Amino acid sequence: MADLKNRWVLEVTKHFAAIFDMDGTLIDNTPYHFKSWQALFKKYHKGELTKETYYNDISGVPIMDTLSRLFGSDHDEAGLKELLKEKEAFYRELYAPHLTAINGLVDFLTGLKNAGIKMAMATSATVEDIDFILKKIPIRKDFDEIVNSSMVSKPKPNPDIFLKAAEKLNTPASQCIVFEDSIAGIKAGKSAGMKVVAITTGHKAADLHNVDLIIDDYTTLNSQKLAALFEKN
Numbered sequence: 001m002a003d004l005k006n007r008w009v010l011e012v013t014k015h016f017a018a019i020f021d022m023d024g025t026l027i028d029n030t031p032y033h034f035k036s037w038q039a040l041f042k043k044y045h046k047g048e049l050t051k052e053t054y055y056n057d058i059s060g061v062p063i064m065d066t067l068s069r070l071f072g073s074d075h076d077e078a079g080l081k082e083l084l085k086e087k088e089a090f091y092r093e094l095y096a097p098h099l100t101a102i103n104g105l106v107d108f109l110t111g112l113k114n115a116g117i118k119m120a121m122a123t124s125a126t127v128e129d130i131d132f133i134l135k136k137i138p139i140r141k142d143f144d145e146i147v148n149s150s151m152v153s154k155p156k157p158n159p160d161i162f163l164k165a166a167e168k169l170n171t172p173a174s175q176c177i178v179f180e181d182s183i184a185g186i187k188a189g190k191s192a193g194m195k196v197v198a199i200t201t202g203h204k205a206a207d208l209h210n211v212d213l214i215i216d217d218y219t220t221l222n223s224q225k226l227a228a229l230f231e232k233n
Helices: 002-013 030-043 051-058 063-071 077-098 105-114 127-134 160-169 183-191 223-232
Strands: 017-020 118-123 145-148 176-180 195-199 213-215
Touching: 017 160, 030 051, 030 077, 063 077, 077 127, 105 118, 118 160, 127 145, 145 160, 160 176, 160 183, 176 183, 183 195, 195 223
Parallel strands: 017 118, 017 176, 118 145, 176 195, 195 213
Antiparallel strands: none
16 A cells, blocks of 8 residues: 555656745745835835735735835836835845755755756746845756746736746646745635645744645655645545
8 A cells, every 4th residue: 555655656746846936935035025125115205114014915026016006106117117226235235144045945956856846936036136046045956947027917916927837847737836935926826726835934824824735944845745735636
């Protein structure tokens, strides 16, 4: 019976793909994004930005969409792009001394790669921000594809970015597992018809709903545990 189980797991792992958000999922940088948004709010007299507002309305959403929504009445497109530069400068200054992968991530990605599992990154971050992270953490080689928000028309919580990643990996959405930390990202993964693993960098486990698995980091996760998520079908 155990041999049959092991063969089933091996067969499943050949056919599912893993799709990872970046901010808050591969790196625990969300507090530094929050601080950088606070700095921007303070500079432009937008009032106090609370954690609740940040985690529910800003985290996981493309930055230009947020800037347009919050600052669009006072800035044209060129002005919004300058705000983007300011916000990202705040963020990189704050986060650079602390930049590191979430515990267990590097070994986990290596294990998935060795198991032949296809992987993509699907993030709302800018290309510059992606490069900033991947220059410090040597995991770019683990991903078969990197998809950013400029490659789709609708941002999270719409499922487009995850569906685009699945398309690039040539894997049906039903055979994909999304790794996310934000509420918008979780909604996007579920709307795409994918399994969702949520990590508790931005929200307490009790506040993460409609997911298939909740983790604090990657130290105890492996391809077999991911394959087991498909037993629930």
